[in-house]
Amino acid sequence: MNGYFPSIYASPIPTQYRMTLTVGEHSARHIRRIARMHLENWELQHLTDTVELALTELIANVVRHVPDSRCTLLLLKQPTGVRAEVTDAYGELLPAPAKLDRESEGGRGLILLDALVDKWGVIPAPADGKTVWFECATPHFRATTPDNCEQVPRRSP
Numbered sequence: 001m002n003g004y005f006p007s008i009y010a011s012p013i014p015t016q017y018r019m020t021l022t023v024g025e026h027s028a029r030h031i032r033r034i035a036r037m038h039l040e041n042w043e044l045q046h047l048t049d050t051v052e053l054a055l056t057e058l059i060a061n062v063v064r065h066v067p068d069s070r071c072t073l074l075l076l077k078q079p080t081g082v083r084a085e086v087t088d089a090y091g092e093l094l095p096a097p098a099k100l101d102r103e104s105e106g107g108r109g110l111i112l113l114d115a116l117v118d119k120w121g122v123i124p125a126p127a128d129g130k131t132v133w134f135e136c137a138t139p140h141f142r143a144t145t146p147d148n149c150e151q152v153p154r155r156s157p
Helices: 027-041 045-065 109-116 139-144
Strands: 016-022 070-078 081-088 119-125 129-137
Touching: 016 027, 027 045, 027 070, 045 070, 045 081, 045 109, 045 129
Parallel strands: none
Antiparallel strands: 016 070, 070 081, 081 129, 119 129
8 A cells, every 4th residue: 555645645735834943144044945945835936036035134133133033933825925924032122114324234124125025014922022024915916906905004113
């Protein structure tokens, strides 16, 4: 009975990926590779560049601002595209786009995130933490979604 199993017996492709880790300066590269693999499995390759860049920004914020550099990453396939979440236990510093002068060397990550993704926001997480999330829709969904679709409000600074 070790023969061929028809595809109806094969397990379905998972629609989410979750990982808890301590991030460092090279973590974004590994997380981009993981995201790319899942987007290919979900046939959402056209979102790869956007998701990789947005995840890089969120992971960089954890490396810079979270004292223990621990976070949980969640990638979730949705009917409209993909959602990514990065959760940490350090809710004291909530992300908000900074007011920058032209000479600043940093602080543009959330401005970039806002320009890249369709929706993003911050929600409280257990143990005084926070979850920063974003969603990227497929071009078909963007083209067929009315302008007045419901958006989750972003937390103001």
